[in-house]
Amino acid sequence: MIERDPSQRTRNPIACLCNAVDAGDSLILFLEGTRNPDDGVLPFKSGLYHLARQRPELEFVPVCIDNLKRVMPKGKWLPLPLLCTTTFGVPLRLDADETNDAFLARAREALLASSPDQLEARA
Template structure:
């Protein structure tokens, strides 16, 4: 039942909203992962970012796409939790578990659900900034993506830069403003063997895509 509702939501509501009302241009769509396991990382400036990234995939592939989201926000009530898990298909992350030690004395891994999803050959969407930032501005990248890829070094990491959605529905705003948006897809990144060099590579790739977005086309 929820598969049908999910299909109707994305194709009957989300797609017309983003592709018709706002408008979306995708550069190098062919670089998107066709199957899992794979990670898709992107900048994060709007509530619409997740929907837009999921709409980059076909309906068939989208069934295997799982966006990472904060459990304390998306599971705060039963209705939102049902919508987030059943329709969007989020992987809820307990941010309160970051740095916490379990009853067995072992450090709790809040990103375990991500590695489990990759082991199920799913495509996971992750925002390295960890939270929505100011419109069209890159925030500080957290090292969670390095933590995941270090454990699954053969998993490709596809970078995407989203341009325009931060102006269409920025953080703290509820009014949608029509604004043409672009998604710039980059070449896949792989684990370098070192956390610092990998994060530098991630930052450089996203920054390069951001520069492409801000480059005049005339």
């Protein structure tokens, strides 16, 4: 887990992510930084951009987990044995001259595009 509170951090969170990637680990990032009590997607935090800037060769795969609020309620560490649908989107990379805001907007759109609700609406 990455410590989000800057006053409690003892290490650079992006360096921790880079070390994990360099060790061959996969990362699961919840880019909103917190759970939204309502439906919808909150704005993304900039950690993804900073990681992509440090490791531009990485591909980021948007993953939509439908029914996440029931499967893994806020504050819980282990998922409950309930059904959920996981949809994988098209991988994306940071473009060389892409700004933080542009990359996060593109990543957010990629996540929304992989949402089962969005896929059903297009069918």
